[in-house]
Amino acid sequence: MTTITTETIQLRAGELGADCCGIASLERFNDAPAGFHPTAVLKSCKSVIILAARFPVSTLLSPSPAAYTFVRHRLVDKLDSLSFQLALELELLGFQALPIPSSDPYDCWDDSRSHGQGILSLKHAAVRAGLGQLGKNTLLINHQWGNMLWLGGILTDAKLAPSPLADYQACLPECRLCLTACPAKALDGTTIIQSKCRGTSSKSTPGGGFVYSCNICRKICPQHQGLKQSKHENNRLQG
Numbered sequence: 001m002t003t004i005t006t007e008t009i010q011l012r013a014g015e016l017g018a019d020c021c022g023i024a025s026l027e028r029f030n031d032a033p034a035g036f037h038p039t040a041v042l043k044s045c046k047s048v049i050i051l052a053a054r055f056p057v058s059t060l061l062s063p064s065p066a067a068y069t070f071v072r073h074r075l076v077d078k079l080d081s082l083s084f085q086l087a088l089e090l091e092l093l094g095f096q097a098l099p100i101p102s103s104d105p106y107d108c109w110d111d112s113r114s115h116g117q118g119i120l121s122l123k124h125a126a127v128r129a130g131l132g133q134l135g136k137n138t139l140l141i142n143h144q145w146g147n148m149l150w151l152g153g154i155l156t157d158a159k160l161a162p163s164p165l166a167d168y169q170a171c172l173p174e175c176r177l178c179l180t181a182c183p184a185k186a187l188d189g190t191t192i193i194q195s196k197c198r199g200t201s202s203k204s205t206p207g208g209g210f211v212y213s214c215n216i217c218r219k220i221c222p223q224h225q226g227l228k229q230s231k232h233e234n235n236r237l238q239g
């Protein structure tokens with residue numbers, strides 16, 4: 001049977017335009033909620049490949065929600081194309097490979113809470129693939145790119161060596177900036193109350209368009225351009 005390595009996958013992901021790529025082994029999903037384990041999506045799954053591409057940070061400088069909306073749409077397209085292409089290439093090598101949508105559609109929707117869940121939580125999978133840790137704003141924080149990453153993924157039956165887990169803390173000690181700044185009071189430090197966020201973070205425009213109108217929890221975070229170490233951490237790193 002054909003074999004493939006984690007390094008080969010990461011190299012190809014980079015060639016296709018990903019800024020980072022990590023692998024999670026199936027064992028890292030042992031605590032996944034019922035129905036959201038990778039094998040519930042692809043029975044033969046042995047590894048989860050997570051791909052990430054970065055936002056242009058300058059997007060956050062514009063007061064216009066159109067700029068942020070445009071970039072978000074392009075990132076969804078980019079990650080979907082990337083995981084689609086990589087899945088095709090893995091199949092040519094003889095593996096099963098299922099691309100995961102980087103945004104919609106939701107597989108599960110709870111109308112009473114306006115709460116949606118995708119086929120797999122990509123940000124939780126990204127933590128398991130070593131790409132970072134979740135901040136109190138519930139966004140992935142990566143040591144190099146901060147919270148400015150969009151995610152895609154592939155489930156495959158290829159047995160791949162898992163990437164090392166991130167060994168840093170996402171949030172600065174005592175920081176609560178995103179919790180206090182959220183205009184919808186949608187953040188509690190561990191989860192996001194989607195029904196509260198939705199009412200603020202998206203809106204229709206007068207011409208019948210649609211924009212993402214809030215990104216405060218991403219923008220206000222001191223970690224949005226990459227990991228800033230606390231003084232304690234800096235001292236430790238400088239020896």
Ligand code: SF4
Pocket residue numbers: 181182183184185186187192196197198200201214215216217218
């Ligand atoms: S996008 Fe806006 S409304 Fe939603 S959680 Fe972030 S700060 Fe709050």
Ligand code: SF4
Pocket residue numbers: 135136137138170171172175176177178179220221222223
């Ligand atoms: S703003 Fe502060 S509390 Fe919120 S995610 Fe960033 S570092 Fe964590």
